[in-house]
Amino acid sequence: MSDDAVSPEEVRHVAELARVGLADDEVDQFTRQFADILEYFETLDEVPEVDREADLTNVMRPDEVRDSLERETALENASETEDGYFKGPNVS
């Protein structure tokens, strides 16, 4: 296992950044698995720097008003709404 192997604290930190709650046994399991997977990803170090010739063009359209979903339709899948708006949890 490399020195960079991930610690349980790091798994908790990343889970917090990603807003994914984890049970304690999941933290243990992921810590073990991430060590293996990240060690495997280390082999990317052997990849040479490569000239990337991206042959890309931007695709734009005029900024014109178009039909979109009706408000009611857009809200149909929301668990909570109020006065035609999505209602989320308290911010703080």
Add this chain to the structure above:
Amino acid sequence: MADDIFITEETIEGADDGPLAGTTVAVKDNISTEGVRTTCGSRMLEEYVPPYDATVVTRLKEAGATIVGKSNMDEFGMGTTTETSYFGSTDNPAAPGHVPGGSSGGSAAAVAAGEADVALGSDTGGSIRCPAAFCGVVGIKPTYGLVSRYGLVAYGNSLEQIGPFGETVEDAAQLLDVIAGSDERDATTREAPTDGDSSYADAATGDVDGLTIGVPTELLEGADEGVVETFWDAIADLEAQGATYHDVSLPSVEHAVEAYYVIAMSEASSNLARFDGVRYGHDADADGNWNDAFAQTREDGFGDEVKRRILLGTYALSAGYHDKYYKKAQDARAWVKQDFDEALAEADVLASPTMPVPPFELGESLDDPLQMYLADANTVPVNLADLPAISVPAGETDGLPVGLQFIGPAFGEARLIRAGSALE
């Protein structure tokens, strides 16, 4: 009927006539169908009913197809066996007791079991070709940009394409004719350079006289012996029909799996940030502030493999690691593209076993994620290079289906269809 091929069985009738009139289609459950729930194989979207159709669904309806159901899949397309589905696993109709492959396992199984004439899947790193190989049917991963992704629930947008399954190459090609073409709702689509008026289905002539086939030696290394034997038998069959083959080397593909997973996980961590339980999807209705509530909703709503990929993607993109993982993975991606360009300058198509192994037994392989990722070694390079590929049945080993993959130049689908149809 076979077990758990569909998550939702519901009939959606298309137009009265059209090229697919009388044809039944299974649609992978990450492709939006207006008014019919679209779960992505996840508890998160167990009750999500899209308010609009994906472009490919609109095109199916206009072509007169009858959609018969939404097929099972690995959760959000993340898996190689269809076992990460929240709705349970799917048996392989061609090899009972084995997985159908994934992530589009339900779609391949629907065609193999005769539950649908053809099917749509999506392929981010092999999710059409793997189940096609495991279920003994035909699957096509189109060139990036040939088919609209509008209405496909995103996992790794820079890699994925919707594509067809069929029992024959011609059936799959006919479905590709219907779904291909640019779409103003997906700015990454392009109109394919046309080859006169001929359709993809017309290309299924079986004529491989004079075809040059490059065989990347790296894609045979480490493969199961029976799979390799079946592969060479198929190549010999093509030679007998006038094709020639030569070895080619693609040194970059040794790094394709890690590059693919870094890029796919990074894109997944960003794409799946939208599932917060507010606008759609599971809502844990937890106490606490915004962050606590989101974390609880996502803890309940996502399965292990999805959490794993979101966390690893978040890690790979986080400060201090971005250059080490993401930037190197993009270098590897560019290198893979260059290797394919060079190999395809010397050969009409490249060929390899689609999967290095025959289908796993159900339940065999869930505990070790890294081993599962390595099974994608032959399919992920194609997505990194944005190229088209087809998987066609090549025979069996110990009674289990083996698929052969042809890879072609960008927008070279007709050539792949011609080559694939020679093995039928």
